[in-house]
Amino acid sequence: MTILRATPAIEAIPPMTPFIGPEQLMREGGHPHILRLGANESAFGPSPRAIAAMATELPRLSWYGDPESYELRETLAARLGCKVDEILIGSGIDDLMGLAVRAFVGPGSIALTTRGTYPTFAYHVTGYGGGLETVDYRPDGTIDVDALIERAAELQPGIVYVANPDNPSGTMCTRGQIETLLEKTPPQTLLLLDEAYAEFAPPHSFMSTTIDARLMRVRTFSKAYGMAGARVGYAVTTPRNVETFGKIRLQYGVNRNAQIGALAALADDAYAAGVVGEVERGREEYYALARSLGRKTIPSFTNFVCIDYGSAQEANAVIVDLMARGVFIRKPFAPPLDGYIRVTVGTAPERSEFAEHLRAVRPR
Amino acid sequence: MTILRATPAIEAIPPMTPFIGPEQLMREGGHPHILRLGANESAFGPSPRAIAAMATELPRLSWYGDPESYELRETLAARLGCKVDEILIGSGIDDLMGLAVRAFVGPGSIALTTRGTYPTFAYHVTGYGGGLETVDYRPDGTIDVDALIERAAELQPGIVYVANPDNPSGTMCTRGQIETLLEKTPPQTLLLLDEAYAEFAPPHSFMSTTIDARLMRVRTFSKAYGMAGARVGYAVTTPRNVETFGKIRLQYGVNRNAQIGALAALADDAYAAGVVGEVERGREEYYALARSLGRKTIPSFTNFVCIDYGSAQEANAVIVDLMARGVFIRKPFAPPLDGYIRVTVGTAPERSEFAEHLRAVRPR
Numbered sequence: 001m002t003i004l005r006a007t008p009a010i011e012a013i014p015p016m017t018p019f020i021g022p023e024q025l026m027r028e029g030g031h032p033h034i035l036r037l038g039a040n041e042s043a044f045g046p047s048p049r050a051i052a053a054m055a056t057e058l059p060r061l062s063w064y065g066d067p068e069s070y071e072l073r074e075t076l077a078a079r080l081g082c083k084v085d086e087i088l089i090g091s092g093i094d095d096l097m098g099l100a101v102r103a104f105v106g107p108g109s110i111a112l113t114t115r116g117t118y119p120t121f122a123y124h125v126t127g128y129g130g131g132l133e134t135v136d137y138r139p140d141g142t143i144d145v146d147a148l149i150e151r152a153a154e155l156q157p158g159i160v161y162v163a164n165p166d167n168p169s170g171t172m173c174t175r176g177q178i179e180t181l182l183e184k185t186p187p188q189t190l191l192l193l194d195e196a197y198a199e200f201a202p203p204h205s206f207m208s209t210t211i212d213a214r215l216m217r218v219r220t221f222s223k224a225y226g227m228a229g230a231r232v233g234y235a236v237t238t239p240r241n242v243e244t245f246g247k248i249r250l251q252y253g254v255n256r257n258a259q260i261g262a263l264a265a266l267a268d269d270a271y272a273a274g275v276v277g278e279v280e281r282g283r284e285e286y287y288a289l290a291r292s293l294g295r296k297t298i299p300s301f302t303n304f305v306c307i308d309y310g311s312a313q314e315a316n317a318v319i320v321d322l323m324a325r326g327v328f329i330r331k332p333f334a335p336p337l338d339g340y341i342r343v344t345v346g347t348a349p350e351r352s353e354f355a356e357h358l359r360a361v362r363p364r
Numbered sequence: 365m366t367i368l369r370a371t372p373a374i375e376a377i378p379p380m381t382p383f384i385g386p387e388q389l390m391r392e393g394g395h396p397h398i399l400r401l402g403a404n405e406s407a408f409g410p411s412p413r414a415i416a417a418m419a420t421e422l423p424r425l426s427w428y429g430d431p432e433s434y435e436l437r438e439t440l441a442a443r444l445g446c447k448v449d450e451i452l453i454g455s456g457i458d459d460l461m462g463l464a465v466r467a468f469v470g471p472g473s474i475a476l477t478t479r480g481t482y483p484t485f486a487y488h489v490t491g492y493g494g495g496l497e498t499v500d501y502r503p504d505g506t507i508d509v510d511a512l513i514e515r516a517a518e519l520q521p522g523i524v525y526v527a528n529p530d531n532p533s534g535t536m537c538t539r540g541q542i543e544t545l546l547e548k549t550p551p552q553t554l555l556l557l558d559e560a561y562a563e564f565a566p567p568h569s570f571m572s573t574t575i576d577a578r579l580m581r582v583r584t585f586s587k588a589y590g591m592a593g594a595r596v597g598y599a600v601t602t603p604r605n606v607e608t609f610g611k612i613r614l615q616y617g618v619n620r621n622a623q624i625g626a627l628a629a630l631a632d633d634a635y636a637a638g639v640v641g642e643v644e645r646g647r648e649e650y651y652a653l654a655r656s657l658g659r660k661t662i663p664s665f666t667n668f669v670c671i672d673y674g675s676a677q678e679a680n681a682v683i684v685d686l687m688a689r690g691v692f693i694r695k696p697f698a699p700p701l702d703g704y705i706r707v708t709v710g711t712a713p714e715r716s717e718f719a720e721h722l723r724a725v726r727p728r
Contacts, residue, residue: 024430061409062410062593067385094616231618252456256594
């Protein structure tokens with residue numbers, strides 16, 4: 001059959017999948033059930049209020065969602081102390097990140113980040129024809145802010161991307177570090193702060209919501225709010241940056257029920273606080289589990305924990321062995337963290353089950 | 365405040381909104397309720413089975429949807445008599461259309477369509493730096509297939525886009541016309557057939573699902589299946605084209621509940637047939653209403669009807685007067701259809717209500 005060639009830029013992209021989904025692992029491995037601790041989803045589900053609000057509105061799913069997501073933006077603006085036109089809603093951070101790369105990197109430009117951080121950023125940079133430059137994590141798994149500042153000054157990139165708290169390390173920059181990074185960000189560079197896990201970290205560790213032309217903070221309802229499957233996140237930035245996105249975003253792209261669920265979730269602070277508390281307990285359990293196995297962990301500001309297995313080979317073997325037991329986790333892919341496994345905090349019973357499996361997996 | 369400039373290509377795009385949403389019209393016009401007949405949403409909602417399936421799964425909305433949408437693709441492939449790897453799921457046709465333009469048009473290339481057809485196609489072409497060329501509708505509101513063939517041969521465009529049945533005209537190309545169009549499509553041009561309204565047209569009027577490197581058919585759960593707010597649609601094309609999209613799509617972009625609802629909707633043919641039947645009755649009512657007002661209509665193969673008001677000025681005045689009465693409809697923006705209004709088939713009570721309002725609106 002004839003082949004239809006895409007544009008040269010798209011043809012040049014190698015086929016790649018940032019992550020294989022658990023459903024595919026289940027199909028291919030013949031697992032009817034798995035212990036799903038690989039994608040940092042919330043084990044605690046959405047707030048019951050969000051579930052109720054979405055259930056009530058299901059008969060009206062025949063309506064498109066408000067393309068302005070006005071009510072949700074209004075509510076977020078009030079909480080964040082910013083203006084409605086400083087907020088943009090997207091179908092999760094992946095969507096917003098794609099828009100940012102499309103708008104501010106583009107073909108032939110450079111994006112700068114940490115080698116091994118959340119791979120979807122690199123996926124978008126490649127997809128939009130940009131070049132990716134990286135600095136390494138520091139040996140302890142923290143982001144090397146000084147190196148980012150230095151390289152940004154050299155490269156004048158379209159975007160500097162920092163996940164804060166970081167995925168997959170779970171580490172976090174201090175408030176002072178982020179303030180310095182913003183100050184030193186070149187005048188025509190966007191500092192894209194991916195705060196997907198923000199709710200799990202102490203609120204005082206974040207800058208106040210400074211609106212700066214060079215700054216875009218993105219957050220999500222996928223993690224602490226337990227709505228990853230809904231696809232809803234938001235960017236906080238200048239009205240002009242919001243307007244720039246407005247020229248290229250999918251105007252009707254955000255699921256109507258996702259908007260409604262997000263609004264209801266925001267109104268249930270007690271539930272979110274409960275989730276955060278349970279995640280803290282879960283992290284402590286994972287630290288203790290690792291200690292009991294004589295293994296190091298990286299202190300985490302997220303809903304997952306990295307456990308050291310010494311080498312990429314060993315960590316990969318653990319992943320494979322766990323999957324054979326029906327346990328789905330993932331691992332960092334780049335040094336210096338590629339000898340770690342990464343496990344999401346599950347419910348208390350899921351954590352116990354995971355502990356049993358991990359104890360049973362023997363190093364080669 | 366400093367301005368952060370986007371890439372020159374993005375800066376060059378004028379700010380534009382393909383459609384203002386009804387929620388914005390309500391906010392700005394101070395309407396607490398409106399008769400919502402402007403966006404060709406289903407007045408009949410999703411299938412009760414789809415609602416039940418989605419309601420059951422709401423607690424698991426904390427999980428990402430399967431990035432492969434495997435079950436949904438498997439079910440669609442079985443229905444369409446094609447292979448799983450010939451189907452791609454996206455967040456509605458708008459999403460799939462954006463991917464098509466990004467992959468096959470690109471900066472400096474040309475896309476060809478009908479002047480005045482579904483504007484989101486043009487939005488994507490502009491957004492990805494392509495040039496849009498158009499041919500006019502024929503005077504009766506049908507697509508001028510001969511003109512498209514002729515211009516495509518001249519221009520060798522990246523994409524020829526045809527909405528079939530068409531929006532906003534409601535007309536449809538014959539099976540023979542589409543077969544000829546495909547035959548005459550240049551070897552490196554994608555024929556993008558937007559079949560959003562397919563379920564409202566007679567099944568025998570479509571080509572059988574020919575897989576051809578130059579052909580991509582896109583369909584949606586937004587219209588007959590009543591799930592516009594869910595954001596789920598699909599493309600049928602070659603495995604290679606699916607793979608090309610796989611390099612640039614949002615891997616985890618499709619709402620989990622949208623996948624589940626779509627699957628359940630497909631299993632409820634009786635409900636979909638009932639909706640289609642009621643839409644047929646509604647179209648007949650609108651034709652009769654227009655006749656009673658001495659106005660022409662265009663025979664429609666969709667869930668909406670265009671009614672002639674003679675001039676763009678007059679049709680605009682009707683839109684404005686109806687909105688003042690809390691009735692939201694839209695209209696084609698380009699000649700020769702810009703003297704028409706376009707109204708979605710509502711429920712029987714909504715249709716009666718609309719008829720009363722339309723009778724009350726007096727020509728200037």
